[in-house]
Amino acid sequence: YQRHKKTGVLEKEFQAYREENDDWLEDFALFMAMKQAHGLRPWVEWPEALRDRQPQAIQAFRDANRSNIIEQHAFDQFLFARQWAALKAYTNQKGIQIIGDIPIYVAHDSSDVWSHPEKFFLDKAGQPTVVAGVPPDYFSATGQLWGNPIYRWKLHADEKFAWWKKRIEMVLQQVDIIRLDHFRGFAGYWEVPASEETAVNGRWLPGPGKAIFDALKDHLGELPLIAEDLGVITPDVDALRDRYDLPGMCIFQFGLEEGNDDPFVPHNYKPNCVAYTGTHDNDTSAGWFHKASTEHQNFARYYLNLGEQPTNLEITWQMMDRLWKSVANTVAAPMQDLLGLGTEARMNYPGTTDVIWQWRMPADALTPGLTK
Numbered sequence: 001y002q003r004h005k006k007t008g009v010l011e012k013e014f015q016a017y018r019e020e021n022d023d024w025l026e027d028f029a030l031f032m033a034m035k036q037a038h039g040l041r042p043w044v045e046w047p048e049a050l051r052d053r054q055p056q057a058i059q060a061f062r063d064a065n066r067s068n069i070i071e072q073h074a075f076d077q078f079l080f081a082r083q084w085a086a087l088k089a090y091t092n093q094k095g096i097q098i099i100g101d102i103p104i105y106v107a108h109d110s111s112d113v114w115s116h117p118e119k120f121f122l123d124k125a126g127q128p129t130v131v132a133g134v135p136p137d138y139f140s141a142t143g144q145l146w147g148n149p150i151y152r153w154k155l156h157a158d159e160k161f162a163w164w165k166k167r168i169e170m171v172l173q174q175v176d177i178i179r180l181d182h183f184r185g186f187a188g189y190w191e192v193p194a195s196e197e198t199a200v201n202g203r204w205l206p207g208p209g210k211a212i213f214d215a216l217k218d219h220l221g222e223l224p225l226i227a228e229d230l231g232v233i234t235p236d237v238d239a240l241r242d243r244y245d246l247p248g249m250c251i252f253q254f255g256l257e258e259g260n261d262d263p264f265v266p267h268n269y270k271p272n273c274v275a276y277t278g279t280h281d282n283d284t285s286a287g288w289f290h291k292a293s294t295e296h297q298n299f300a301r302y303y304l305n306l307g308e309q310p311t312n313l314e315i316t317w318q319m320m321d322r323l324w325k326s327v328a329n330t331v332a333a334p335m336q337d338l339l340g341l342g343t344e345a346r347m348n349y350p351g352t353t354d355v356i357w358q359w360r361m362p363a364d365a366l367t368p369g370l371t372k
Contacts (some may be wrong), residue, residue, distance in 0.1 A: 001072045007027065010078075017078045023166060027361065029073035030058070031111035033065055042109040044126040051126055053114070083175060084262060092176070099226065100175030102167070104182040104189075105132050105148035113149055119163060120149040129262045130191045133199035134182075134231055138254075139281070143190075143199030144351040150191055153208045161208075161215040168216055183227035183246075186212060187237045209236075213244050216240075226274050226330075247329065250275040252319055253288050266326035277319045277327035277337045282349045284336040285319050286312035287343030312316065313340035335361055 004010055014096055018025060031043070036048050051056035062070065091098060106112040108128055113120055121129045128149040133141045135302035156163060180186075185207055217223055227241045229248040241248055251275045255264030262268065271277060277285045287298060289310075300306065304318040316337040323331045336345040336359070348356045 001075050004075060013082075014075060017081065021026055021077075024115075024170070025074055025077060025146075027115040028111040029070045029079065030062070032073040032112055033069040034061065036069060037061075037065070043114045076353045088174065096175040098174075099177045099179055100171055101179045101181055102171055104180070104185045105146065105150070108147065108149050113277050116163065117182060119152055121152060122149060128194045131262060132185075132189065133192050133202060134190050135199060137231055139161075139350040140199075141203070145192060145196065145199040150189070157208060157211055157349050161212050162213060165216060165219045168220065172220070173222070177226060178224060179226040179228055180246075181228045182231075183229045183241065183248075184231055184233060184237045186242045186338060188234070205226050209240060210243060213240070217244070218248050245272065247272045247274050249273065249279075251278060251282065251327065252276065252323060253285060254290075256303065257292070259299060266322045266328070268327045269326045271327045273328050274330040274332060275323050275326060277316065277323065279332045280334070281350045283343055283346050284334070284341050285316045286337070286340055287346060289315045290342065311340070318341050335365075339365055 004014070017025065029244070034046060034050055035041070043051055045051075047057070088098060113122075114126075117126060123129055128147075130150050131146065132148040132150055133143055134147040137143065168178065187207050187209060188204050189207050190199065190202045191205050192199050196202070213223065223244060223246065225244075226245050226246050227246040229237060229241055231250065238248075244253065250264050250269055252264060252275065255262045255266070255268075258264065260267075266275065278288065282288065283291065289297060292300065300315075301308075301310070304310075304315070304322065306314060306318060308319075316333075317340070320331075320333050320337065323333070333346070336347070338347075339361070345359050347359055
């Protein structure tokens with residue numbers, strides 16, 4: 001940024017980027033600059049005038065910081081967008097599409113919520129009154145308390161989902177296909193009072209349903225979306241997904257725990273799905289096998305034609321073989337399964353914040369044979 005200020009080589013391109021993204025970029029840069037100025041504390045802990053976006057206080061901060069800290073945050077976004085666009089163009093030229101992820105909710109301590117507090121259930125001090133999560137499920141006996149503020153869906157509907165249109169539109173500039181996380185929340189979502197310590201004491205409420213997808217389709221045309229339809233799925237969720245012909249997700253590991261009749265074993269797949277050995281939320285497939293019950297291991301041996309003491313690579317490659325031979329239109333396998341790695345390479349433990357998202361593929365792991 002300092003070099004840019006001296007040379008100005010990218011100034012014309014930078015200013016064009018700022019103009020094209022003025023509906024979010026200035027608020028984001030201002031938000032990040034204010035966080036920096038306040039020791040990275042959450043926006044609800046800033047002085048009340050800045051917390052509440054009082055115009056005089058905002059202008060005073062702008063006047064004091066416009067030429068450095070605010071602009072530098074905007075410049076960082078510009079550089080990232082420029083470099084990512086080059087990477088995406090390169091991958092697309094190679095015939096590779098990028099799948100990106102949109103979580104249904106946004107973080108409370110974000111420019112989204114600070115800039116648009118009226119769009120979320122917050123109190124006068126900016127704190128959430130209700131938060132998002134899911135009830136007790138496969139991953140957790142007490143559910144998952146995510147803590148994200150919940151949308152005022154009626155207001156979004158009254159605004160014809162303008163905020164959502166911009167959000168989806170922005171991500172589609174960066175990726176080719178969007179995996180829409182927690183799709184079931186659009187049919188019905190789990191609301192938990194902000195005072196609760198777990199997600200047990202919540203309630204189901206109706207989501208925006210077809211109204212939001214009709215609005216998005218009118219705005220964007222065809223919707224290049226994958227519906228992450230895992231968890232507590234009810235008929236209304238399936239109906240909403242199928243209404244827009246969106247592919248759902250099938251997780252092989254789950255099927256191996258349930259048997260022949262389960263929809264997640266490959267011979268029961270429908271073509272319009274994305275099938276995974278496991279996702280970032282699961283153990284690696286080899287890790288799953290070694291921790292599975294005797295009953296589940298025996299079914300896996302039968303279904304995958306494994307011996308009594310299969311190696312990690314035999315387990316994972318047999319699972320991938322079954323997926324690639326299925327009718328699923330799209331199949332995905334984590335790199336950990338391609339490498340036959342165990343639980344030590346697990347990516348994420350849902351509902352926790354410790355020791356997650358730390359696995360990295362060693363530089364020499366991608367051999368010429370594996371590449372082919």
